Amino acid sequence: MKVSVLKNVMGANEALAARNRELLDRSGVFAIDLMSSPGAGKTSLIIETVRALKDKLRIGIIEGDIASTIDSDRVRKEGVKVLQINVGAECSLDANMVGQGLAKLPLREFDLLFIENVGNLICPAEFTLGEHRRVVVLSLPEGDDKPVKYPLMFTKSDCVLLNKVDLAPHLEFNTVKVKTAIRGLNPGVKIFEISCKTGKGVREWCDWLVKERQGIAR
């Protein structure tokens, strides 16, 4: 006997993500899912953002990695609360892991939560976590073909940060081409050119972040 089911395989993740979102909203926390390839500069971006905004906003961090506490050790030095989640063999954070992480954090003490995802341009695009905004970091050394090669990640993001622009003189990275490709996939996306090394564009990014957070009803 054949029985119709019609049930989304990612439904369980989406239900948990909705629960995370409710908890974040209730606690007054604006959450960012920060995604990129390994080494694009997610952790450096968090550190620069914390330095720029720590007098304005109370910031908490969830660090997702396959293994190690390297990133959380780096970020903790900035005086913020960090929770490390090691995902082992999994290729991305999912809503369940983040939910368990949220339960361990003093959410009422935060205005802004960065969830630094596992370095990977593929799988994290598939999992919603309950975040308010999805931000992708693309660093210039990765090449200007990444939006074309990994389109889904860019269709599902609210903001793309082109990082390490200080290296532009040494690279053949076509910024116009990459922006055209990203906006083609995602016309509403916000794009900033930044350098965590020189600080270029960090203020514009932080202003955007503060504004987006204010746009969420408290």
Add this chain to the structure above:
Amino acid sequence: MHELSITQNILEIALDKAKEISASKVTRVNVVVGELSGAVGDSVQFYFDFLRKDTPAGDATIGFTPVPARLRCRHCHQEFRPEDIPWLCPACDSVSVEVIGGQELYVESIEVA
């Protein structure tokens, strides 16, 4: 790359449905897999054969109905199937395209005894 958790979800959905209708045995699970869903059928098959053991789906097979990727050009509204990357409108060469199909991933039906 995350087929283990995907397959766990598929099996759980199938077993939940079987329980709901008081079926003692699941003989087949039919899954619809979009080309852009991120799930690889061979890999799901591999995990399914491992995970189904010692469950009411112990002898079950799994079937996949693939759904091809479908894109639509935002400029000329041409609908097309991307042959390769880059995603480029075959009618007007625009890179401004939206995904309109191929992201599906759901359990369509189960067969029970």
